[in-house]
Amino acid sequence: MGQITVTTCDIEGLKVIEPKVYGDKRGYFVETYNYNDYKNAGIECEFVQDNQSSSSKGVLRGLHFQKKFPQDKLVRVIKGEVFDVAVDLREGSETFGKWFGVTLSAENMKQFFIPKGFAHGFIVLSDIAEFAYKCSDFYHPEDEGGLLYNDPDIGVEWPKVEGVELNISEKDTKWKGIKETFGK
Numbered sequence: 371m372g373q374i375t376v377t378t379c380d381i382e383g384l385k386v387i388e389p390k391v392y393g394d395k396r397g398y399f400v401e402t403y404n405y406n407d408y409k410n411a412g413i414e415c416e417f418v419q420d421n422q423s424s425s426s427k428g429v430l431r432g433l434h435f436q437k438k439f440p441q442d443k444l445v446r447v448i449k450g451e452v453f454d455v456a457v458d459l460r461e462g463s464e465t466f467g468k469w470f471g472v473t474l475s476a477e478n479m480k481q482f483f484i485p486k487g488f489a490h491g492f493i494v495l496s497d498i499a500e501f502a503y504k505c506s507d508f509y510h511p512e513d514e515g516g517l518l519y520n521d522p523d524i525g526v527e528w529p530k531v532e533g534v535e536l537n538i539s540e541k542d543t544k545w546k547g548i549k550e551t552f553g554k
Contacts, residue, residue, distance in 0.1 A: 373401050376411040379472075381458050381465045384488070385413065386472050387444075387481040400479060402446065403504065413483050415442045417504035422448075425494045425501065428534035432491015432542065433457055433517040433526075440486035442506035450499030451475035452492040453529050457517065459552070460487035467548050469526050476500075489517050493528050493536075516545035523548050 377386045387408075392399045401407075408414070425431065432455065445454060455471040473495070474480050484490050492501065517524065519542060545551075 373404060374407050374411060376413075379470045381456070381468055381470050382463075383460075383485040384456055384470050385411070385483040387411070387483060389479060389481070391479055402481075403444070408444075413442075413444075415444075415504075415506045417442075417444065417506055419505045419508055420502065421505065421509075422500060422502045424449075425499055426537070427494050427497050428531045429499075429537045430491065430493040430519055430528065430542070431539070433489040433519055433524075433545070434491060435459060435489040435515045435517075436507070436510060436513045437515045439507050439510045439513050441509075442486050443484045443490060443503050444481055445474065445484065445490075445492075445501065445503040446479070446481040447474040447476055448500045448502050449476050450494065450496035451477070452494050452496075452499050452501060454482050454492040455490070455526055455528075456482070456484045457489040457524055457526070457548075458487070459489055459548075463487075467524055469524055471526065489515075491519060491526075493531065495529060495531060515551070516542065517551060518543075518545045518547050521547035 375388045
Protein backbone atom coordinates (compact mmCIF):
# COMPACT_ATOMS: atom_id res chain seq x y z
CA MET A 371 0.00 0.00 0.00
CA GLY A 372 0.99 3.58 -0.48
CA GLN A 373 3.14 2.97 -3.56
CA ILE A 374 2.04 6.18 -5.33
CA THR A 375 2.23 9.91 -4.81
CA VAL A 376 -0.74 11.81 -6.22
CA THR A 377 -0.70 15.48 -7.16
CA THR A 378 -4.00 17.22 -7.86
CA CYS A 379 -4.10 19.68 -10.73
CA ASP A 380 -5.61 23.13 -11.22
CA ILE A 381 -8.63 21.48 -12.86
CA GLU A 382 -10.68 19.37 -10.46
CA GLY A 383 -10.53 15.63 -11.17
CA LEU A 384 -7.21 15.59 -13.04
CA LYS A 385 -4.37 13.90 -11.16
CA VAL A 386 -0.69 13.30 -11.82
CA ILE A 387 0.52 10.04 -10.28
CA GLU A 388 4.12 9.13 -9.48
CA PRO A 389 4.59 5.46 -8.61
CA LYS A 390 7.37 4.35 -6.29
CA VAL A 391 10.28 2.97 -8.30
CA TYR A 392 12.66 0.40 -6.83
CA GLY A 393 15.95 0.44 -8.65
CA ASP A 394 19.51 -0.79 -8.40
CA LYS A 395 22.36 -1.61 -10.76
CA ARG A 396 20.31 -4.43 -12.30
CA GLY A 397 17.44 -2.19 -13.34
CA TYR A 398 14.13 -1.28 -11.72
CA PHE A 399 10.73 -2.53 -10.59
CA VAL A 400 7.58 -0.43 -10.51
CA GLU A 401 3.99 -1.36 -9.75
CA THR A 402 2.11 0.54 -12.47
CA TYR A 403 -1.39 -0.06 -11.10
CA ASN A 404 -2.86 -1.27 -7.82
CA TYR A 405 -6.61 -0.88 -7.35
CA ASN A 406 -6.32 -0.27 -3.60
CA ASP A 407 -3.70 2.48 -3.91
CA TYR A 408 -5.74 4.26 -6.57
CA LYS A 409 -8.98 3.85 -4.61
CA ASN A 410 -7.29 5.41 -1.56
CA ALA A 411 -6.23 8.31 -3.81
CA GLY A 412 -9.85 8.89 -4.92
CA ILE A 413 -9.51 7.11 -8.26
CA GLU A 414 -12.04 4.31 -8.14
CA CYS A 415 -12.60 3.01 -11.66
CA GLU A 416 -13.16 -0.34 -13.22
CA PHE A 417 -10.79 -0.34 -16.17
CA VAL A 418 -12.03 -2.61 -18.96
CA GLN A 419 -9.62 -1.94 -21.83
CA ASP A 420 -5.86 -1.36 -22.13
CA ASN A 421 -4.44 0.33 -25.23
CA GLN A 422 -0.93 0.99 -26.47
CA SER A 423 0.31 3.12 -29.35
CA SER A 424 3.64 3.99 -30.90
CA SER A 425 4.27 7.33 -32.57
CA SER A 426 7.23 9.22 -33.95
CA LYS A 427 8.54 12.66 -33.06
CA GLY A 428 6.13 15.47 -33.90
CA VAL A 429 3.01 13.29 -34.04
CA LEU A 430 0.07 15.05 -32.40
CA ARG A 431 -2.96 12.93 -31.55
CA GLY A 432 -6.17 14.54 -30.34
CA LEU A 433 -8.06 16.19 -28.91
CA HIS A 434 -10.42 13.19 -28.62
CA PHE A 435 -13.40 12.25 -26.44
CA GLN A 436 -16.33 9.84 -26.43
CA LYS A 437 -19.78 11.52 -26.52
CA LYS A 438 -22.28 8.99 -25.10
CA PHE A 439 -19.79 6.49 -23.67
CA PRO A 440 -17.20 8.67 -21.88
CA GLN A 441 -14.08 7.06 -20.50
CA ASP A 442 -11.89 7.58 -17.46
CA LYS A 443 -8.28 7.17 -18.64
CA LEU A 444 -5.04 6.41 -16.85
CA VAL A 445 -2.20 7.18 -19.26
CA ARG A 446 1.56 6.71 -19.17
CA VAL A 447 4.57 6.54 -21.46
CA ILE A 448 6.64 3.35 -21.53
CA LYS A 449 9.22 4.56 -24.06
CA GLY A 450 10.16 8.12 -24.96
CA GLU A 451 8.42 11.35 -23.98
CA VAL A 452 5.15 13.15 -24.71
CA PHE A 453 3.36 16.30 -23.64
CA ASP A 454 -0.10 15.12 -22.59
CA VAL A 455 -3.17 17.38 -22.48
CA ALA A 456 -6.70 17.18 -21.06
CA VAL A 457 -9.45 19.73 -21.77
CA ASP A 458 -12.44 20.05 -19.42
CA LEU A 459 -15.73 19.41 -21.26
CA ARG A 460 -17.91 18.72 -18.21
CA GLU A 461 -21.31 20.39 -18.41
CA GLY A 462 -21.58 23.10 -15.74
CA SER A 463 -17.91 22.90 -14.74
CA GLU A 464 -16.32 26.18 -13.62
CA THR A 465 -13.27 25.19 -15.68
CA PHE A 466 -15.15 24.19 -18.86
CA GLY A 467 -12.84 24.71 -21.85
CA LYS A 468 -9.69 24.98 -19.73
CA TRP A 469 -6.73 22.71 -20.36
CA PHE A 470 -3.94 21.16 -18.33
CA GLY A 471 -0.76 19.58 -19.67
CA VAL A 472 1.98 17.41 -18.22
CA THR A 473 5.15 15.85 -19.61
CA LEU A 474 5.07 12.07 -19.34
CA SER A 475 8.14 9.98 -20.07
CA ALA A 476 9.63 6.56 -19.58
CA GLU A 477 12.22 8.29 -17.42
CA ASN A 478 9.90 10.17 -15.03
CA MET A 479 7.32 7.31 -14.99
CA LYS A 480 4.53 9.76 -14.21
CA GLN A 481 0.97 8.80 -15.00
CA PHE A 482 -1.97 11.10 -15.74
CA PHE A 483 -5.52 10.34 -14.62
CA ILE A 484 -8.15 11.92 -16.85
CA PRO A 485 -11.74 11.42 -15.67
CA LYS A 486 -14.84 11.20 -17.84
CA GLY A 487 -15.82 14.48 -19.42
CA PHE A 488 -12.43 15.54 -20.78
CA ALA A 489 -10.94 15.66 -24.27
CA HIS A 490 -7.47 14.15 -24.47
CA GLY A 491 -4.45 14.48 -26.72
CA PHE A 492 -0.67 14.39 -26.81
CA ILE A 493 2.36 15.40 -28.85
CA VAL A 494 5.48 13.24 -29.13
CA LEU A 495 8.68 15.01 -28.04
CA SER A 496 11.16 12.13 -28.43
CA ASP A 497 12.21 10.23 -31.56
CA ILE A 498 9.68 7.50 -30.72
CA ALA A 499 7.11 7.24 -27.93
CA GLU A 500 5.14 4.23 -26.78
CA PHE A 501 2.01 5.32 -24.98
CA ALA A 502 -0.13 3.04 -22.79
CA TYR A 503 -3.50 3.72 -21.26
CA LYS A 504 -6.29 2.10 -19.33
CA CYS A 505 -9.92 2.98 -20.11
CA SER A 506 -13.06 2.56 -18.01
CA ASP A 507 -15.28 1.91 -21.04
CA PHE A 508 -14.78 0.28 -24.39
CA TYR A 509 -13.98 2.32 -27.47
CA HIS A 510 -17.02 2.98 -29.65
CA PRO A 511 -15.84 4.32 -33.05
CA GLU A 512 -19.25 5.76 -33.91
CA ASP A 513 -19.23 7.73 -30.62
CA GLU A 514 -15.93 9.52 -31.14
CA GLY A 515 -15.78 13.28 -30.85
CA GLY A 516 -12.95 15.72 -31.11
CA LEU A 517 -11.82 19.30 -30.88
CA LEU A 518 -9.38 21.12 -33.11
CA TYR A 519 -5.95 20.79 -31.48
CA ASN A 520 -5.10 24.46 -32.06
CA ASP A 521 -8.47 26.02 -31.22
CA PRO A 522 -7.62 29.55 -30.00
CA ASP A 523 -10.60 29.47 -27.61
CA ILE A 524 -8.90 26.63 -25.72
CA GLY A 525 -5.35 27.89 -26.26
CA VAL A 526 -3.32 24.75 -25.60
CA GLU A 527 0.36 25.71 -25.52
CA TRP A 528 1.79 22.72 -27.37
CA PRO A 529 5.59 22.56 -27.09
CA LYS A 530 7.53 23.23 -30.28
CA VAL A 531 9.29 20.14 -31.58
CA GLU A 532 12.56 21.33 -33.11
CA GLY A 533 13.45 20.20 -36.63
CA VAL A 534 10.18 18.35 -37.26
CA GLU A 535 6.87 19.39 -38.78
CA LEU A 536 3.73 18.46 -36.88
CA ASN A 537 2.32 15.14 -38.06
CA ILE A 538 -1.46 15.17 -37.58
CA SER A 539 -4.05 12.78 -38.99
CA GLU A 540 -6.47 14.17 -41.56
CA LYS A 541 -9.33 13.45 -39.15
CA ASP A 542 -7.70 15.53 -36.39
CA THR A 543 -7.30 18.54 -38.69
CA LYS A 544 -11.06 18.57 -39.41
CA TRP A 545 -12.48 18.81 -35.90
CA LYS A 546 -14.24 22.06 -35.01
CA GLY A 547 -13.46 24.41 -32.13
CA ILE A 548 -15.06 24.24 -28.70
CA LYS A 549 -17.58 27.03 -29.38
CA GLU A 550 -18.83 25.38 -32.60
CA THR A 551 -18.90 21.93 -31.00
CA PHE A 552 -20.60 22.86 -27.72
CA GLY A 553 -22.20 26.20 -28.52
CA LYS A 554 -20.39 27.93 -25.65
